[in-house]
Amino acid sequence: MSERARIRTALGRVRGPGPAHSGTGHFWHQRVTSVAGIPLTIAFIAIVIGLLGRSHATVVQVLGSPLVAVTMLLFIVNVAYHMWIGMQEIILDYVHDDLLKLVSLMANTFYVCVAGLAAVYAILKLSFGV
Amino acid sequence: MADLEAGMRAQRPLSPHLQIYTPMLTMMMSVVHRITGAALYFGMVLLAWWLLAAAAGPNAYGTFEWFIGSVIGQFILFGYTWALLHHMLGGIRHLIWDTLHGLEPSEREMLALATLVGSIVLTVVVWGIGYLAMGGPR
Numbered sequence: 001m002s003e004r005a006r007i008r009t010a011l012g013r014v015r016g017p018g019p020a021h022s023g024t025g026h027f028w029h030q031r032v033t034s035v036a037g038i039p040l041t042i043a044f045i046a047i048v049i050g051l052l053g054r055s056h057a058t059v060v061q062v063l064g065s066p067l068v069a070v071t072m073l074l075f076i077v078n079v080a081y082h083m084w085i086g087m088q089e090i091i092l093d094y095v096h097d098d099l100l101k102l103v104s105l106m107a108n109t110f111y112v113c114v115a116g117l118a119a120v121y122a123i124l125k126l127s128f129g130v
Numbered sequence: 131m132a133d134l135e136a137g138m139r140a141q142r143p144l145s146p147h148l149q150i151y152t153p154m155l156t157m158m159m160s161v162v163h164r165i166t167g168a169a170l171y172f173g174m175v176l177l178a179w180w181l182l183a184a185a186a187g188p189n190a191y192g193t194f195e196w197f198i199g200s201v202i203g204q205f206i207l208f209g210y211t212w213a214l215l216h217h218m219l220g221g222i223r224h225l226i227w228d229t230l231h232g233l234e235p236s237e238r239e240m241l242a243l244a245t246l247v248g249s250i251v252l253t254v255v256v257w258g259i260g261y262l263a264m265g266g267p268r
Contacts, residue, residue, distance in 0.1 A: 031228065034221045041218050045211075045256060053264045056191040059184050076177075083171045090168060115174040122181035 026085050033082035040075040047072065064126035072123050080116035084108060159242040163220035166213040173210050211256055216249035 047068055051059050062068055087108045095101045151157060176198075183194035197203045223241045226232045232241050 031225070034225060038218060038222065041214060045214070049256070049260050049263050052260050056184065056188045059191065063181070063184055072181075079170075079174070083167070083174065086167050087171055090164065112174075115178050119174070119178040119181050122178070122185040125185040126181075 026088070030082065030085050033078050033085075036074075036078050037082060040071070040078055043071050044075045060126055063123065064129070066127075069123050069127045073120060076116060076119045076123070080112050080119075084112040087112075155246075156238050156242045159220060159223075159245050162246075163217060163224075166217040166220070169209070169213045170217055173213070176206065176210065208253070208257065212249060212253040215252045215256070216245065219245045219248050219252075 047062075051062060054062070063072065088105060091101065091104045091108060095104050148157075148161070180194055180198075183190040198207060223232075223245050226241065232238065
């Protein structure tokens with residue numbers, strides 16, 4: 001242990017990022033994704049309205065067109081990260097049992113990865129065909 | 131002194147939660163913001179299903195269209211629309227508060243009410259536009 005670390009008091013150690021070794025990263029990322037989410041959500045609703053009742057062929061063509069596909073990808077990835085942070089916050093607020101908390105946090109990550117990747121894959125397939 | 135402290139400690143709620151407080155609009159909108167967020171979290175399944183169905187082919191897309199066109203599907207989609215818009219407006223409200231604006235009592239109430247009324251109005255507007263996009267009254 002270095003001299004500098006050894007003379008630090010308990011208070012000094014928890015100041016700044018503290019024992020978690022990270023600060024307000026999630027708080028800030030939740031703000032960034034919420035700001036990005038406003039125009040993306042409006043665009044998403046517009047895309048859905050535009051595709052209401054359309055034939056499968058039309059839906060495939062529109063969702064696979066570059067502008068719509070990129071917008072949808074941004075929406076999906078942004079939402080996935082935003083909701084991952086959000087659900088983690090809910091879990092940390094209400095689940096107090098250590099094991100259940102651990103399982104819940106993992107399940108949150110798994111669910112977001114599966115749902116997010118499935119949606120992203122669909123858009124990519126619609127874009128690149130095959 | 132020790133007995134007094136123990137007695138007071140027993141009566142005092144250590145972590146006052148929802149049931150301790152009188153329901154207020156700002157509080158309810160905070161609760162609804164979290165509930166809509168959680169609902170949208172699971173609503174991602176619906177979005178993924180729609181996109182995967184479109185990518186899979188006409189048959190899979192037909193199945194999705196049948197579900198979303200059913201009474202339950204329409205009910206879920208309407209709720210999804212409202213939850214999405216309410217969560218978006220609630221988020222904007224939080225972003226305003228993050229700049230330390232709109233925190234006076236009257237402003238807080240106004241923003242909470244605007245979130246609720248705005249989300250309902252916008253949901254009706256979006257469905258109205260959707261109805262017209264589908265061809266409107268025939």
